[in-house]
Amino acid sequence: MSALSLKDYRRITVKIGSALLVDRNKGLKRDWLASLADDIGALAANGAEILVVSSGAIALGRTMLGLGRRALKLEESQAAAAVGQIALAGAWAEALGHHDLTSGQILLTLGDTEERRRYLNARATISTLLKMKAVPVINENDTVATSEIRYGDNDRLAARVATMMGADLLVLLSDIDGLYTAPPAIDPNAEFIPVVERITPDIEAMAGAAASELSRGGMRTKLDAGKIATGAGTAMIITAGTRQSPLMAIERGERATLFRPSAHPVKGYKTWIAGQLEPAGRLTVDDGAVKALLSGKSLLPAGVRQVAGNFSRGDTVAILGPDSREIARGLVAYDAADAVRIAGLKTAEIEAVLGYEARSAMIHRDDLVVNGNGFEM
Structure with missing residues:
Protein backbone atom coordinates (compact mmCIF):
# COMPACT_ATOMS: atom_id res chain seq x y z
CA MET A 1 0.00 0.00 0.00
CA THR A 271 -26.10 11.72 11.29
CA TRP A 272 -27.10 12.82 14.78
CA ILE A 273 -29.43 9.83 15.17
CA ALA A 274 -26.90 7.30 13.85
CA GLY A 275 -24.13 8.58 16.10
CA GLN A 276 -26.06 8.36 19.35
CA LEU A 277 -23.73 6.64 21.80
CA GLU A 278 -26.20 5.48 24.44
CA PRO A 279 -29.61 4.39 23.08
CA ALA A 280 -32.28 4.69 25.75
CA GLY A 281 -33.79 1.30 24.93
CA ARG A 282 -34.05 -1.61 22.53
CA LEU A 283 -36.76 -2.96 20.27
CA THR A 284 -36.33 -6.53 19.04
CA VAL A 285 -38.18 -7.13 15.78
CA ASP A 286 -39.12 -10.09 13.59
CA ASP A 287 -37.79 -11.03 10.16
CA GLY A 288 -40.65 -9.27 8.39
CA ALA A 289 -39.82 -6.00 10.12
CA VAL A 290 -36.13 -6.41 9.24
CA LYS A 291 -37.03 -6.73 5.56
CA ALA A 292 -39.32 -3.69 5.78
CA LEU A 293 -36.63 -1.56 7.42
CA LEU A 294 -34.00 -2.59 4.88
CA SER A 295 -36.38 -1.54 2.11
CA GLY A 296 -36.80 1.94 3.61
CA LYS A 297 -40.12 1.53 5.42
CA SER A 298 -41.18 2.64 8.91
CA LEU A 299 -41.19 0.30 11.89
CA LEU A 300 -44.76 -0.68 12.76
CA PRO A 301 -45.79 -2.07 16.17
CA ALA A 302 -46.82 -5.35 14.52
CA GLY A 303 -43.19 -6.20 13.84
CA VAL A 304 -41.95 -5.56 17.40
CA ARG A 305 -41.44 -8.68 19.49
CA GLN A 306 -39.72 -7.33 22.61
CA VAL A 307 -39.27 -3.94 24.30
CA ALA A 308 -36.43 -3.20 26.74
CA GLY A 309 -35.40 -0.02 28.53
CA ASN A 310 -37.03 2.94 30.23
CA PHE A 311 -37.40 5.44 27.39
CA SER A 312 -39.67 8.37 26.58
CA ARG A 313 -41.23 9.43 23.32
CA GLY A 314 -38.56 11.03 21.13
CA ASP A 315 -35.65 9.10 22.66
CA THR A 316 -33.23 7.17 20.49
CA VAL A 317 -33.64 3.40 20.66
CA ALA A 318 -31.73 0.56 19.03
CA ILE A 319 -33.58 -1.88 16.79
CA LEU A 320 -32.35 -5.47 16.98
CA GLY A 321 -33.09 -8.30 14.59
CA PRO A 322 -33.98 -11.84 15.73
CA ASP A 323 -30.22 -12.63 15.95
CA SER A 324 -29.69 -9.79 18.48
CA ARG A 325 -27.63 -7.72 16.04
CA GLU A 326 -28.43 -4.05 15.82
CA ILE A 327 -29.86 -3.21 12.42
CA ALA A 328 -31.06 0.37 12.94
CA ARG A 329 -31.57 3.25 15.32
CA GLY A 330 -34.40 5.71 15.48
CA LEU A 331 -36.48 8.16 17.49
CA VAL A 332 -39.33 6.23 19.05
CA ALA A 333 -42.88 7.61 18.84
CA TYR A 334 -44.06 6.02 22.12
CA ASP A 335 -42.78 5.84 25.66
CA ALA A 336 -41.66 2.46 26.97
CA ALA A 337 -44.88 1.63 28.82
CA ASP A 338 -47.06 2.19 25.76
CA ALA A 339 -44.56 0.46 23.48
CA VAL A 340 -44.84 -2.67 25.61
CA ARG A 341 -48.64 -2.55 25.41
CA ILE A 342 -48.82 -2.27 21.62
CA ALA A 343 -45.87 -4.46 20.61
CA GLY A 344 -47.07 -7.05 18.10
CA LEU A 345 -50.41 -5.32 17.45
CA LYS A 346 -51.79 -4.32 14.07
CA THR A 347 -52.29 -0.59 13.53
CA ALA A 348 -56.10 -0.91 13.70
CA GLU A 349 -55.85 -2.48 17.17
CA ILE A 350 -53.72 0.21 18.84
CA GLU A 351 -56.40 2.80 19.64
CA ALA A 352 -58.54 0.29 21.53
CA VAL A 353 -55.58 -0.64 23.73
CA LEU A 354 -54.23 2.86 24.41
CA GLY A 355 -57.55 4.69 24.52
CA TYR A 356 -56.55 7.43 22.10
CA GLU A 357 -55.90 7.85 18.39
CA ALA A 358 -52.36 6.61 17.95
CA ARG A 359 -49.53 6.98 15.46
CA SER A 360 -49.30 4.12 13.01
CA ALA A 361 -45.50 3.79 13.26
CA MET A 362 -43.43 2.87 16.29
CA ILE A 363 -40.57 4.67 14.51
CA HIS A 364 -41.22 6.66 11.34
CA ARG A 365 -38.77 6.14 8.49
CA ASP A 366 -37.86 9.86 8.56
CA ASP A 367 -36.57 9.33 12.11
CA LEU A 368 -34.78 6.05 11.43
CA VAL A 369 -31.27 5.11 10.25
CA VAL A 370 -30.44 1.59 9.09
CA ASN A 371 -27.03 0.38 10.23
CA GLY A 372 -25.29 -1.35 7.36
CA ASN A 373 -22.70 -3.04 9.57
CA GLY A 374 -24.70 -4.46 12.47
CA PHE A 375 -23.09 -5.44 15.78
CA GLU A 376 -23.79 -7.31 18.96
CA MET A 377 -25.30 -5.26 21.74
Missing part, protein backbone atom coordinates in the same frame (compact mmCIF):
# COMPACT_ATOMS: atom_id res chain seq x y z
CA SER A 2 1.36 3.44 -0.95
CA ALA A 3 1.71 6.22 1.61
CA LEU A 4 -1.51 7.92 2.67
CA SER A 5 -1.70 11.64 1.99
CA LEU A 6 -3.37 13.83 4.58
CA LYS A 7 -3.20 16.70 2.10
CA ASP A 8 -6.19 15.14 0.32
CA TYR A 9 -8.44 16.05 3.27
CA ARG A 10 -9.85 19.50 4.05
CA ARG A 11 -11.23 19.01 7.58
CA ILE A 12 -9.39 16.61 9.89
CA THR A 13 -10.16 15.55 13.45
CA VAL A 14 -7.14 14.25 15.37
CA LYS A 15 -7.56 12.28 18.60
CA ILE A 16 -4.67 11.96 21.07
CA GLY A 17 -4.69 9.40 23.86
CA SER A 18 -3.51 10.07 27.41
CA ALA A 19 -0.57 7.67 27.26
CA LEU A 20 0.85 9.55 24.26
CA LEU A 21 0.65 12.94 25.91
CA VAL A 22 1.47 12.23 29.54
CA ASP A 23 4.37 10.38 31.17
CA ARG A 24 3.20 9.01 34.50
CA ASN A 25 6.50 10.02 36.14
CA LYS A 26 7.53 13.18 34.29
CA GLY A 27 4.18 14.70 33.33
CA LEU A 28 3.45 16.32 29.98
CA LYS A 29 5.55 15.18 27.00
CA ARG A 30 6.27 18.67 25.72
CA ASP A 31 8.72 17.69 22.97
CA TRP A 32 6.23 15.22 21.52
CA LEU A 33 3.42 17.78 21.71
CA ALA A 34 5.63 20.33 19.94
CA SER A 35 6.26 17.85 17.12
CA LEU A 36 2.53 17.21 16.74
CA ALA A 37 1.90 20.96 16.70
CA ASP A 38 4.46 21.19 13.88
CA ASP A 39 2.35 18.69 11.92
CA ILE A 40 -0.86 20.58 12.62
CA GLY A 41 0.79 23.83 11.59
CA ALA A 42 1.91 22.29 8.29
CA LEU A 43 -1.56 20.94 7.53
CA ALA A 44 -3.18 24.27 8.44
CA ALA A 45 -0.73 26.10 6.18
CA ASN A 46 -1.86 23.80 3.38
CA GLY A 47 -5.46 24.92 3.91
CA ALA A 48 -6.80 22.14 6.15
CA GLU A 49 -9.04 22.80 9.13
CA ILE A 50 -7.91 20.83 12.18
CA LEU A 51 -9.93 19.78 15.21
CA VAL A 52 -8.12 18.20 18.16
CA VAL A 53 -9.70 15.79 20.63
CA SER A 54 -7.17 15.60 23.43
CA SER A 55 -7.23 13.20 26.34
CA GLY A 56 -4.85 13.67 29.23
CA ALA A 57 -6.50 15.92 31.81
CA ILE A 58 -6.94 13.23 34.48
CA ALA A 59 -3.56 11.63 33.77
CA LEU A 60 -1.79 14.99 33.92
CA GLY A 61 -3.65 16.12 37.03
CA ARG A 62 -2.89 12.80 38.73
CA THR A 63 0.83 13.41 38.14
CA MET A 64 0.68 17.05 39.23
CA LEU A 65 -1.16 16.13 42.45
CA GLY A 66 1.14 13.20 43.20
CA LEU A 67 -1.69 10.66 43.28
CA GLY A 68 0.48 7.79 42.05
CA ARG A 69 -0.85 4.76 40.21
CA ARG A 70 -3.54 3.66 42.63
CA ALA A 71 -7.17 3.49 41.57
CA LEU A 72 -8.87 6.85 42.08
CA LYS A 73 -12.28 7.51 43.54
CA LEU A 74 -14.70 9.38 41.28
CA GLU A 75 -14.23 12.66 43.14
CA GLU A 76 -10.44 12.25 43.00
CA SER A 77 -10.57 11.71 39.23
CA GLN A 78 -12.74 14.79 38.87
CA ALA A 79 -10.33 16.84 40.99
CA ALA A 80 -7.39 15.57 38.95
CA ALA A 81 -9.23 16.58 35.77
CA ALA A 82 -9.81 20.09 37.13
CA VAL A 83 -6.09 20.54 37.80
CA GLY A 84 -4.92 18.81 34.65
CA GLN A 85 -7.29 20.59 32.28
CA ILE A 86 -5.79 24.02 32.98
CA ALA A 87 -2.28 22.76 32.36
CA LEU A 88 -3.38 20.84 29.26
CA ALA A 89 -5.14 23.84 27.71
CA GLY A 90 -2.13 26.03 28.39
CA ALA A 91 0.23 23.52 26.81
CA TRP A 92 -1.88 23.33 23.65
CA ALA A 93 -2.12 27.12 23.43
CA GLU A 94 1.66 27.42 23.75
CA ALA A 95 2.47 24.65 21.26
CA LEU A 96 0.05 25.88 18.59
CA GLY A 97 0.98 29.50 19.24
CA HIS A 98 4.46 28.83 17.84
CA HIS A 99 2.72 28.38 14.48
CA ASP A 100 0.54 31.48 14.87
CA LEU A 101 -2.48 29.28 15.53
CA THR A 102 -5.03 30.21 18.18
CA SER A 103 -6.57 27.37 20.15
CA GLY A 104 -10.03 27.29 21.71
CA GLN A 105 -10.96 24.93 24.53
CA ILE A 106 -14.25 23.01 24.32
CA LEU A 107 -15.30 20.71 27.18
CA LEU A 108 -18.23 18.44 26.32
CA THR A 109 -20.49 16.18 28.33
CA LEU A 110 -22.51 13.33 26.86
CA GLY A 111 -25.65 15.45 26.75
CA ASP A 112 -23.94 18.03 24.54
CA THR A 113 -23.95 15.59 21.62
CA GLU A 114 -26.91 13.37 22.52
CA GLU A 115 -29.52 16.11 23.08
CA ARG A 116 -30.45 17.71 19.76
CA ARG A 117 -30.55 21.37 20.86
CA ARG A 118 -27.21 21.16 22.67
CA TYR A 119 -25.73 19.24 19.73
CA LEU A 120 -26.65 22.06 17.36
CA ASN A 121 -25.27 24.66 19.77
CA ALA A 122 -21.96 22.82 20.13
CA ARG A 123 -21.72 22.47 16.36
CA ALA A 124 -22.35 26.19 15.87
CA THR A 125 -19.69 27.14 18.41
CA ILE A 126 -17.05 24.86 16.90
CA SER A 127 -17.97 26.01 13.38
CA THR A 128 -17.42 29.61 14.43
CA LEU A 129 -13.99 28.76 15.85
CA LEU A 130 -13.03 27.14 12.54
CA LYS A 131 -14.25 30.16 10.58
CA MET A 132 -12.02 32.30 12.80
CA LYS A 133 -9.06 30.05 11.87
CA ALA A 134 -8.76 28.77 15.45
CA VAL A 135 -8.02 25.16 16.36
CA PRO A 136 -10.72 23.69 18.64
CA VAL A 137 -9.15 21.55 21.37
CA ILE A 138 -11.91 19.29 22.67
CA ASN A 139 -12.09 16.96 25.65
CA GLU A 140 -14.76 15.37 27.77
CA ASN A 141 -15.61 17.49 30.81
CA ASP A 142 -14.27 14.97 33.31
CA THR A 143 -14.81 17.35 36.22
CA VAL A 144 -18.57 16.76 36.10
CA ALA A 145 -19.01 13.54 34.09
CA THR A 146 -19.95 10.39 35.99
CA SER A 147 -19.94 6.77 34.89
CA GLU A 148 -23.64 7.04 34.04
CA ILE A 149 -23.31 10.18 31.89
CA ARG A 150 -20.01 9.98 30.10
CA TYR A 151 -18.63 9.00 26.72
CA GLY A 152 -16.36 6.48 28.44
CA ASP A 153 -13.51 6.99 25.98
CA ASN A 154 -12.30 9.74 23.67
CA ASP A 155 -12.29 7.49 20.60
CA ARG A 156 -16.07 7.61 20.42
CA LEU A 157 -16.09 11.28 21.42
CA ALA A 158 -13.70 12.01 18.55
CA ALA A 159 -15.93 10.13 16.11
CA ARG A 160 -18.97 12.03 17.37
CA VAL A 161 -17.13 15.35 16.94
CA ALA A 162 -15.87 14.38 13.47
CA THR A 163 -19.34 13.48 12.21
CA MET A 164 -20.97 16.46 13.93
CA MET A 165 -18.55 18.79 12.16
CA GLY A 166 -18.59 17.02 8.80
CA ALA A 167 -14.88 16.15 8.92
CA ASP A 168 -13.70 14.05 6.00
CA LEU A 169 -10.98 12.34 8.06
CA LEU A 170 -10.60 11.14 11.64
CA VAL A 171 -7.10 10.18 12.81
CA LEU A 172 -6.82 8.11 15.99
CA LEU A 173 -3.27 8.34 17.35
CA SER A 174 -2.69 5.27 19.46
CA ASP A 175 0.01 3.10 21.02
CA ILE A 176 -0.54 0.59 18.20
CA ASP A 177 0.11 1.25 14.52
CA GLY A 178 -3.15 -0.09 13.13
CA LEU A 179 -5.49 -3.06 13.02
CA TYR A 180 -4.22 -6.64 13.09
CA THR A 181 -5.96 -9.96 12.63
CA ALA A 182 -5.38 -10.53 16.37
CA PRO A 183 -3.83 -8.49 19.20
CA PRO A 184 -0.11 -8.56 18.24
CA ALA A 185 1.01 -8.49 21.87
CA ILE A 186 -0.74 -11.84 22.35
CA ASP A 187 -0.39 -13.48 18.94
CA PRO A 188 3.05 -13.13 17.27
CA ASN A 189 1.53 -14.40 14.01
CA ALA A 190 -1.03 -11.59 13.83
CA GLU A 191 -1.11 -9.98 10.39
CA PHE A 192 -1.38 -6.25 9.77
CA ILE A 193 -4.44 -4.98 7.86
CA PRO A 194 -3.67 -1.82 5.83
CA VAL A 195 -7.19 -1.10 4.55
CA VAL A 196 -10.66 -1.90 5.89
CA GLU A 197 -13.41 -1.46 3.34
CA ARG A 198 -16.22 -2.12 5.83
CA ILE A 199 -16.38 -2.96 9.53
CA THR A 200 -17.98 -6.39 9.60
CA PRO A 201 -18.48 -8.76 12.56
CA ASP A 202 -15.33 -10.58 11.40
CA ILE A 203 -13.35 -7.33 11.63
CA GLU A 204 -14.76 -6.66 15.09
CA ALA A 205 -13.70 -10.11 16.24
CA MET A 206 -10.09 -9.13 15.59
CA ALA A 207 -10.17 -6.43 18.25
CA GLY A 208 -8.67 -7.10 21.65
CA ALA A 209 -10.15 -5.61 24.80
CA ALA A 210 -6.92 -4.40 26.39
CA ALA A 211 -6.25 -0.73 27.10
CA SER A 212 -3.34 1.01 28.78
CA GLU A 213 -3.38 2.04 32.42
CA LEU A 214 -3.55 5.74 31.57
CA SER A 215 -6.32 5.47 28.97
CA ARG A 216 -9.80 3.96 28.79
CA GLY A 217 -9.81 3.00 25.13
CA GLY A 218 -8.78 -0.21 23.38
CA MET A 219 -9.13 -1.47 19.81
CA ARG A 220 -12.79 -2.31 20.47
CA THR A 221 -13.61 1.36 21.13
CA LYS A 222 -11.66 2.36 18.03
CA LEU A 223 -13.81 0.09 15.89
CA ASP A 224 -16.92 1.54 17.55
CA ALA A 225 -15.58 4.96 16.59
CA GLY A 226 -14.95 3.69 13.09
CA LYS A 227 -18.55 2.60 12.66
CA ILE A 228 -19.79 6.02 13.72
CA ALA A 229 -17.32 7.84 11.48
CA THR A 230 -17.44 5.75 8.32
CA GLY A 231 -21.22 5.47 8.46
CA ALA A 232 -21.40 9.26 8.21
CA GLY A 233 -18.91 9.47 5.34
CA THR A 234 -15.77 10.19 7.37
CA ALA A 235 -12.65 8.15 6.61
CA MET A 236 -10.64 6.97 9.62
CA ILE A 237 -6.97 6.19 10.17
CA ILE A 238 -5.49 4.34 13.14
CA THR A 239 -1.74 4.79 13.52
CA ALA A 240 0.96 4.87 16.16
CA GLY A 241 1.32 8.20 17.90
CA THR A 242 4.39 7.11 19.82
CA ARG A 243 6.80 8.48 17.19
CA GLN A 244 7.67 12.16 16.83
CA SER A 245 5.61 14.11 14.26
CA PRO A 246 3.05 11.29 14.02
CA LEU A 247 0.89 12.92 11.33
CA MET A 248 3.78 13.55 8.96
CA ALA A 249 4.87 9.96 9.66
CA ILE A 250 1.69 8.90 7.85
CA GLU A 251 2.78 11.02 4.88
CA ARG A 252 6.20 9.32 4.97
CA GLY A 253 4.55 5.93 4.61
CA GLU A 254 4.75 4.68 8.19
CA ARG A 255 2.29 1.91 8.99
CA ALA A 256 -1.36 2.90 9.40
CA THR A 257 -4.77 1.33 8.82
CA LEU A 258 -7.25 3.23 6.65
CA PHE A 259 -10.98 2.66 7.17
CA ARG A 260 -12.82 3.76 4.06
CA PRO A 261 -16.03 5.79 4.43
CA SER A 262 -19.40 4.35 3.49
CA ALA A 263 -20.40 4.77 -0.14
CA HIS A 264 -23.89 5.71 1.08
CA PRO A 265 -23.36 7.79 4.23
CA VAL A 266 -26.13 9.21 6.36
CA LYS A 267 -26.30 13.00 6.38
CA GLY A 268 -27.64 15.91 8.39
CA TYR A 269 -30.32 15.11 10.95
CA LYS A 270 -29.82 11.37 10.52
